[in-house]
Amino acid sequence: MKRMDWVVDFISRKGFRKGWTVFIIAFFLFFVVIPTLYVVTYAFTDWSAIETTVLSKPETMSVIVNAVAASFEIAAIVTVIDFLAGLPVAWILVRKEFRGKEFLDTLIDMPLAVPTAALGFSAAVFWVMNPDPVPFSFSVISSPFFLIILLHIVFSYPYMVRSLAAILEEIDDTYEVAGRTLGASRLTAARTITLPLFRAGLATGVILCFSRSMSETGGTMIALSTMANLGIGEAANFFTGSTLIGEWRSLVENDPTYAPSLAFVSILLIALALILLIILKLVIMKFHLPLRKVWPMQEKMLSRGIFPKMKDGGALLFLALIVLIPSFFIFTYVLFSDPASLDMGALSYALGYSFLVAGVVTVIDIALGIPFALYITKHRDRASSNVLDVLVNVPLIVPTAALGYSLFLFWGSTGLTGGASFVVLTLAHVAFTYPLVVRNVAGAVEEIDPSFEETARTLGAKPIQSFHRVLYPLIKSSILAGAIMAFTRSLGETGATQAVLGSNALTAPVYIVSLVKADELYQAGLACIILIIVSYIFMLVLRYLTKKRKEAI
Amino acid sequence: MPEVELINIAKRFGKVTASADINLKVADGEYVTILGPSGCGKTTLIRMIAGLIEPSEGKVFIAGKDMTNVPIEERDIGYVFQNIALFPHLTALGNVAFGPIVKDMSEEEVKSVPQRYLEMVKLLDRMGMFPDELSGGEQQKVSLARALASGAKLLLLDEPLSALDARVRMDLRYELRRITKDLGLTVIHVTHDQEEAMTVSDRIVLMRNGRIVESNTPEALYLSPQNLFTANFIGETNLLEGVVKEVLPDRSLVELRDGTVVEAKPSKFRRGDAVVLSIRPERVHPANEGLNSVIIKITYMGTYIRITVESDSEDTMLFDVSTSEDRVYSVGDRVNLIWSKRSGILYPRPPEGVEEAIKLE
Ligand SMILES: Nc1ncnc2c1ncn2[C@@H]1O[C@H](COP(=O)(O)OP(=O)(O)OP(=O)(O)O)[C@@H](O)[C@H]1O
Ligand SMILES: [Mg+2]
Numbered sequence: 001m002k003r004m005d006w007v008v009d010f011i012s013r014k015g016f017r018k019g020w021t022v023f024i025i026a027f028f029l030f031f032v033v034i035p036t037l038y039v040v041t042y043a044f045t046d047w048s049a050i051e052t053t054v055l056s057k058p059e060t061m062s063v064i065v066n067a068v069a070a071s072f073e074i075a076a077i078v079t080v081i082d083f084l085a086g087l088p089v090a091w092i093l094v095r096k097e098f099r100g101k102e103f104l105d106t107l108i109d110m111p112l113a114v115p116t117a118a119l120g121f122s123a124a125v126f127w128v129m130n131p132d133p134v135p136f137s138f139s140v141i142s143s144p145f146f147l148i149i150l151l152h153i154v155f156s157y158p159y160m161v162r163s164l165a166a167i168l169e170e171i172d173d174t175y176e177v178a179g180r181t182l183g184a185s186r187l188t189a190a191r192t193i194t195l196p197l198f199r200a201g202l203a204t205g206v207i208l209c210f211s212r213s214m215s216e217t218g219g220t221m222i223a224l225s226t227m228a229n230l231g232i233g234e235a236a237n238f239f240t241g242s243t244l245i246g247e248w249r250s251l252v253e254n255d256p257t258y259a260p261s262l263a264f265v266s267i268l269l270i271a272l273a274l275i276l277l278i279i280l281k282l283v284i285m286k287f288h289l290p291l292r293k294v295w296p297m298q299e300k301m302l303s304r305g306i307f308p309k310m311k312d313g314g315a316l317l318f319l320a321l322i323v324l325i326p327s328f329f330i331f332t333y334v335l336f337s338d339p340a341s342l343d344m345g346a347l348s349y350a351l352g353y354s355f356l357v358a359g360v361v362t363v364i365d366i367a368l369g370i371p372f373a374l375y376i377t378k379h380r381d382r383a384s385s386n387v388l389d390v391l392v393n394v395p396l397i398v399p400t401a402a403l404g405y406s407l408f409l410f411w412g413s414t415g416l417t418g419g420a421s422f423v424v425l426t427l428a429h430v431a432f433t434y435p436l437v438v439r440n441v442a443g444a445v446e447e448i449d450p451s452f453e454e455t456a457r458t459l460g461a462k463p464i465q466s467f468h469r470v471l472y473p474l475i476k477s478s479i480l481a482g483a484i485m486a487f488t489r490s491l492g493e494t495g496a497t498q499a500v501l502g503s504n505a506l507t508a509p510v511y512i513v514s515l516v517k518a519d520e521l522y523q524a525g526l527a528c529i530i531l532i533i534v535s536y537i538f539m540l541v542l543r544y545l546t547k548k549r550k551e552a553i
Numbered sequence: 554m555p556e557v558e559l560i561n562i563a564k565r566f567g568k569v570t571a572s573a574d575i576n577l578k579v580a581d582g583e584y585v586t587i588l589g590p591s592g593c594g595k596t597t598l599i600r601m602i603a604g605l606i607e608p609s610e611g612k613v614f615i616a617g618k619d620m621t622n623v624p625i626e627e628r629d630i631g632y633v634f635q636n637i638a639l640f641p642h643l644t645a646l647g648n649v650a651f652g653p654i655v656k657d658m659s660e661e662e663v664k665s666v667p668q669r670y671l672e673m674v675k676l677l678d679r680m681g682m683f684p685d686e687l688s689g690g691e692q693q694k695v696s697l698a699r700a701l702a703s704g705a706k707l708l709l710l711d712e713p714l715s716a717l718d719a720r721v722r723m724d725l726r727y728e729l730r731r732i733t734k735d736l737g738l739t740v741i742h743v744t745h746d747q748e749e750a751m752t753v754s755d756r757i758v759l760m761r762n763g764r765i766v767e768s769n770t771p772e773a774l775y776l777s778p779q780n781l782f783t784a785n786f787i788g789e790t791n792l793l794e795g796v797v798k799e800v801l802p803d804r805s806l807v808e809l810r811d812g813t814v815v816e817a818k819p820s821k822f823r824r825g826d827a828v829v830l831s832i833r834p835e836r837v838h839p840a841n842e843g844l845n846s847v848i849i850k851i852t853y854m855g856t857y858i859r860i861t862v863e864s865d866s867e868d869t870m871l872f873d874v875s876t877s878e879d880r881v882y883s884v885g886d887r888v889n890l891i892w893s894k895r896s897g898i899l900y901p902r903p904p905e906g907v908e909e910a911i912k913l914e
Contacts, residue, residue, distance in 0.1 A: 174638040177605055180625040181632035182652035182703045189626075192655075196642045297657070304624075 024371045025388065032431050036395045038413075039406035040270065042263035049260040063239065064265055068272065070145065071241035071399075075213035078152040082160040082209045083202075085153075085322070088315035090164035091190075095173065107319070111327045112158050112485070115492030115535070117509040118528035120219030121516060122330035123151045124226035125525075131231065134333050144224055144238035150322065151223050152216060156209040157323050163205035166443075167198040185303040188295075206280060211397035214273055217242040217404075218494020218509055222516050229519050241269045242495060245401035249408075249499045263409075266402035273397050330532075334525040342523045350511040351534060357422070357507065358490040361429040365486045366479065369437035374467070376438075377445045392439070395432045403432055404499025411500065421501055428500045429493065433486035440482030444475040484539060491535055555616045555629070555707040555739045556581045557602060562611035564597055564763075571597040572763045575611065579741060584733060586742045586750040589760035590786070590913035595743040596635055598760070599709045602741065603632050615707065628707075631700030635711040635743075637692050639684040645671065645695045646680035652703025670698035673732060674725075689716035694725070701732070708733060710742040714749065726753050747787050751775070759783055762914055781900045784831040785911040791837065791870045792907055793830040797822045797899070804894040809866035813844050817897030827902035834859070836896035837872035839880075843891035846870065848884050862888060 043050065054060055093105060111119065126137050127150055133139035141147050171194055179189035221243050227235035239247065245265055252258040301307075376392070379385040395403060407428040494509040508531050515524035562575035571594045579585050587595045600606045602613055604625040613620040615628060631652075639648050649667035658666065671677045674694035684692055693716045700708060713729070714722045730753045733740045744750050750757045751771040758768040759782075767774065767783045778784040785792065795807040798814055805817045807830055817830050846862035849869075857873045860882060864870055872890060874882070882888075903910035 172638070174634060174636060175640055177625065178632070178634060178638040178640070179651065179655070181603055181605075181630055182655060182699065183626050183629070183705075184651070184655040185626055186624075188655050192651075193640055193642075300626075 020371070021375060024368060024375060027368050028372055028388070028392070028434070031427055032395060032434050033391050035407045035410040035428070035431055036398055036403055037270070037406065038410035039263055039266045039402065042260075042409070043267055046260065046263070050264050053257060053260045054264045060261055064244070064261070064268070067239040067244040068241045068265070068268060070148075070239070071214055071269070072272070072276070074145070074148050074152060074240060075210045077149055078156055078213045079160075079206055079209045081149075081153055082157050083205065085315055085318045086157055086160035086164060086205070088311050089319055090161050090168055092312060092315070093161070093165050094168040107324060108158050108161050110536075111154050111323060112488050114327050114532050115488075115494075115509050115512075115528070116155060116216060116219030117222050117492065117494050117512045118330060118532055119154055119327055120151060120222035121226055121512070121521075121524055121528055122328065122333070123147070123154055123219075123326040124223040124230070125333045125521075126326040126329040128227050128230050128232065134329075135336050136332055137329065142232055144227060144232070144235040147223055147227060147235075148220055148238075148240065150326065151219060152213040154323050154327055155216065155219065156212040157319075159208040159212060160205040163208060164198070164202070167202075167204075168194070171197050185300040186308070187299040187303040191299070203280075207393070207397065210276075210280065211273065214269070215242060215397070215399040215401075215403070216495070217246045217399065217401040218492075218498070218513060221246050221494070222513055225516055226521070229516070229521065241265060242399045242401045245269070245399065245405060246495055246498065249401065249405055262405060266399075266405050269399045269402050270406075273399065274394070328532075330525050330528050334522065334529060337522045337525065340520065340522045342526050347508070347511065347527050347530065350506055350508040351531065353506050354491055354508040355534075355538075357426055357429060358487050360426050361433055361490045362483050362487045364426070364430050365434050365437040366483055369434050369482070370441050370479065373438045373441035373445060377442050389442070392435050394435075396435045396439075399495075400432060400493065401495040401499055404428065404496030407431060407496065408500045421505070425497065425501060425505065425507075428496060429490045432493070432496060433489050436485040436489060437479070437482035440478045440485070441475060444478035445471070480542070484542065488535065488539070491531075556583075557707065557739065557741065558614040558617075559598075559602070560612045560614070562598070562601060562608045562613070564594075564601060564606070565609045570763050572601070572608075574764055577758060577765065577768070579739060581739055582734075582737055584730060584740045584742065584753060584755045585758060586744055586754040586756075587758050587760060588744055588747060588750040588786075589766075591745055592914060593760045594763040595745070595760060596711055597763075599632075599711060599741055599743055603630050603709050604628050605632075629705050631703050631705040631708045633693075633696050633700045633708075633710045633713045635715075637684075637689075637696045637716075639692055639696055639699070641684050644681050644683055645676060645687065645691075648684070648695055649680075649699045649702045652699065652705075656703060658704075666702050666704075667698070670702045671695070673701070673728075674698045690718065690721060693717060697729075701736075706738055708738050708740045708742075710740065712744055713742065714744075715746075722749070729753060751787070757787075759786065761786075777898065778831075781829060781831070781903065781907070781910050784898065784900070786913075788833060789871065790831045790833050791868070791872075792911070793832070793864075793866065793868045793870070794902060794907065795828060795830060795866075797824055797826045797828055799824060805897075805899055807897075807899065809844070809864075809868070811845075811864075811866040813864075813866055815844060815897070816892075816894035817899050818895060820899045822899060822901075828899045829902050829907055830897050830899055832892050832897045834871040834873050836892045837870065837890050838892065839872070839874065839888045840891040841889060843889040844870075846888055846890055848882060848886045848888060851882055851884060858882070860888075862890070864890070 054064070089108070093101070093108075114122070124147060125134055127141040127147055128139060129142040130137070130139045141150065175193050175197070176189045179193045180186065184192065220240060224235045224238060224243060245262060248258045248262045248265070252262055372388075372392075376385045376389045398406075411424045411428070492509055494513055497505045497507050497510055498513075508527070512524050512527050512531070515521075515527060557577075557579040559575050559577040562572055563570070564572040575598065587598060589595055597606070601608045602615075604620060604623065620628060640651065643651065646667055649671055650663060653663045653666050668677065668680070671680050674697060676691060676694055676698070679687060679691060684695070687695065693713060697710075697713055700710075714725055717725060726749060742753065754771060756768060757771055757774055759766045759774065761782055767778065767780050774783060774787050778787060781792070784790050793807075793809060793815070795809045795815075798806040798808045800806070800820055800822055803819060805820045805822065806814050807817055807828060808814050815830065822828060844864050844866065846864040848860055849863050850861035852859045852861075853876075854873075855876070857875055859871060859873055862870050862872070870890065874880075
């Protein structure tokens with residue numbers, strides 16, 4: 001007891017707290033922001049190489065422009081569809097009471113538990129037109145463009161629903177009820193009152209979905225190579241910005257002349273993504289829906305009878321058909337293919353390696369992300385903390401392949417990539433998972449009335465004690481959400497891993513990609529299933545453990 | 554026209570019964586207040602009338618029409634919420650204009666109607682402000698204007714004046730009654746403030762514990778409450794326990810615990826019945842004879858002095874004397890108290906005890 005007091009006293013000292021704050025911010029800058037943006041320095045150090053090997057070569061330029069354009073088109077379409085299909089489901093989750101609601105709630109998160117590599121494979125097998133289709137598959141898509149849209153919907157949709165539902169939860173529904181007492185139909189009230197109130201959630205949802213689609217590499221590459229393997233050759237020559245980086249990244253190992261093009265695409269994507277997202281955010285926050293445009297009669301008609309049922313039914317059908325079934329179709333695929341033997345030794349090694357990395361990454365994220373989140377929310381009045389708040393989004397919106405390449409250049413310049421590959425991989429994964437913890441925790445802390453903590457302080461609690469006793473119990477569920485996101489993201493990430501370590505990385509998703517590339521589809525499917533099951537069990541256990549603790553309070 | 558009728562309404566939230574056996578008729582153009590202590594189910598009751606929640610049992614009729622399955626927006630009501638609920642993203646004017654817009658009034662009316670009602674609550678100069686820039690009282694006034702501007706003929710008000718200071722509240726009370734009478738609205742006004750209920754309403758419906766205790770005009774409830782709870786809740790009263798000694802045609806005689814015999818209105822009780830005598834403090838006067846008591850507390854109230862005494866009959870009583878009176882009272886003095894036989898009302902002594910019968914829940 002005495003020793004604990006001493007520790008509490010020590011870490012409550014002003015000097016210690018100052019040092020700790022500096023350390024947290026320095027960690028963020030040196031291990032998250034700078035490595036993420038390191039590739040940009042290439043433009044300054046070696047611009048002439050870019051000029052001679054990229055800008056002056058029309059064929060290279062046209063490949064780049066097409067790929068980047070495809071990325072933006074896909075991301076835009078995906079985001080719009082996510083919003084339209086996700087809004088009714090978010091609404092149902094928050095505003096309706098029905099049996100089996102928890103079941104629906106968990107279903108939404110399921111695609112997050114599936115590594116993107118597995119998702120890419122699963123969705124491709126389900127959708128791609130195939131002379132010899134797997135039983136129950138849909139096998140209608142012959143365009144790689146549409147396939148990627150369908151794929152990206154699968155893993156961005158949960159983010160959209162979660163962000164919208166989170167804000168909807170915050171909005172008191174008396175506003176809507178008040179609107180209805182004034183004579184507005186359900187639809188009019190929802191559109192003119194609730195929608196304008198949840199712009200913040202819309203901004204988060206749009207940014208998450210858009211950047212997820214822009215940045216995803218591993219799943220997209222697998223979907224495209226599966227498509228090519230299934231006989232649609234066009235897929236082999238279809239690139240998005242991210243897959244182009246992935247492709248060139250694998251070529252650069254043997255042919256260093258690809259380095260300038262690789263750097264150029266990365267810089268281009270980072271720059272465009274940043275600009276576009278800033279514009280998007282401004283537009284969403286500033287844009288006012290004209291209230292005066294009200295169509296009472298039409299909206300009244302649409303508010304009753306069969307229309308709401310059709311809307312809800314349509315949204316749920318979309319969830320089942322477009323999101324859930326393609327995610328888990330891989331089970332069916334494996335069931336109906338000829339068995340082949342899987343190298344269990346290699347797979348379990350890769351799985352173990354992935355879980356170890358993901359675990360260490362999550363612990364670092366939590367240990368250093370929570371203090372950072374507290375810092376930026378507690379010092380809203382300082383410009384510096386607002387800048388940090390913006391910077392923390394950067395790794396989320398930078399394409400993971402570009403991010404991976406940037407991390408490779410950064411860590412390569414330190415000379416660590418050869419021997420300490422575990423350390424480098426861990427630090428690389430910290431860079432893009434850290435923001436997930438920070439965003440979740442900062443979001444929760446901001447919602448909490450500071451007077452709780454202030455009250456605790458007036459009662460004599462030291463800052464660390466008031467955090468532990470007052471704030472921590474209140475934000476625990478957000479910490480968990482952040483931890484789960486970070487863990488699954490690390491577990492499922494392919495593009496960045498490959499970009500950092502090249503193809504000799506030993507994580508499970510990379511192993512699965514290599515199986516698909518080798519056309520060992522049955523083995524790939526089986527490996528995906530094992531990965532899904534293991535991570536699903538892991539998440540269940542985590543949920544169970546934290547739930548139990550919640551009840552104990 | 555919007556007369557309101559509630560038939561056998563009950564509402565249960567799990568184990569909590571928030572309303573039970575509610576039967577109530579509100580006439581067209583009538584101003585009714587629903588009065589009762591906090592938590593007695595007032596809000597629940599008007600939420601059922603508005604259609605915000607469904608009754609567990611019973612039916613709501615508005616203008617003779619069964620409202621089961623009629624959605625909120627088609628009941629044609631104006632509702633002022635207890636928590637105000639102004640739309641935070643709209644200005645005061647935008648809030649008030651919401652009703653006219655969604656009701657598809659003409660361009661002309663959408664412009665003029667909101668301004669008229671903002672003017673009425675004297676907030677025209679604040680119309681460009683957002684709710685979080687307005688004081689609590691101003692928000693409440695805007696919310697009132699918003700309900701009126703929707704043009705509804707039935708107005709449901711849930712504590713519409715609670716955030717205002719005493720002075721403004723008083724002004725607005727009269728204003729509220731005047732406006733709604735001018736417009737010929739039917740009003741159901743929820744409050745826990747008995748003074749507010751007395752001053753605005755044609756009729757008060759007194760609730761306790763989810764049930765209607767008594768319903769009558771303010772005067773009748775004050776002057777001849779049918780019920781011990783009412784006598785105590787509306788206005789103030791002294792309750793003395795005793796036994797009926799004799800009932801005469803012009804008065805009843807009650808023997809208190811110390812044997813003192815006091816007078817009350819004639820009643821249907823019989824000799825020997827256990828009763829409670831209710832007598833308002835302003836009807837009690839000091840005199841040379843009467844109930845023997847000792848002063849235990851004196852409170853200066855402005856125009857009058859409130860004196861608390863402990864009588865020999867072991868009842869605690871209050872009475873008021875004018876500040877201008879010559880006699881000086883001090884704690885410990887003995888006084889004798891009398892009252893006119895017409896101002897004492899007798900109630901059967903409740904088997905659960907007086908305390909229990911007047912408890913607020
Ligand atoms: N949604 C609900 N779920 C459970 N119980 C409820 C609910 N709404 C109200 N109650 C309960 O019903 C009872 C009546 O509540 P109501 O809000 O109608 O009281 P009230 O008379 O308006 O009180 P106040 O004057 O404090 O506003 C209370 O005991 C309350 O706890
Ligand atoms: Mg209430």
